[in-house]
Amino acid sequence: MAAGCLLALTLTLFQSWLIGPSSEEPFPSAVTIKSWVDKMQEDLVTLAKTASGVNQLVDIYEKYQDLYTVEPNNARQLVEIAARDIEKLLSNRSKALVVSLNWICSFYYFPLLVYFS
Structure with missing residues (x-):
């Protein structure tokens, strides 16, 4: 849930930065836009991991690793x-x-x- 809120906040900030308080402000640079895209991508990955429970599966495996065997x-x-x-x-x-x-x-x-x- 927190990841979803973080994603919504990021998207809202991104939109507000694009619109800006006045039309006289310059359009953000390519570097700034790239950093926003990278941040959104990180947030989406975090959201997907949280929603799918991948982190919980890793924790369970590490906790009970002695009970599992990997065989060819x-x-x-x-x-x-x-x-x-x-x-x-x-x-x-x-x-x-x-x-x-x-x-x-x-x-x-x-x-x-x-x-x-």
Whole structure:
């Protein structure tokens, strides 16, 4: 919340500096505008980190680092396992649909039986 207020304040100040109290003031220099842009960028990054909770995740990891392990994995093996699990899920779903269809047909006395090979 504080980061949001800080961003709003920065944008308000930026706008007031651009408008100025009178039209006789010169337009801000490129260096000044660049510093404003850099400050707004920092504020946006701070706001994004605060809103997403990244800092809290870092704190949690550092606090409980001894409970975590980082291990290498085999990407090909992970993809093969996922593909096999998906095929199994789809096969089970197909079998369940066939059973449901046969049950519905028998309930309504339709002479239709579907077999799954």
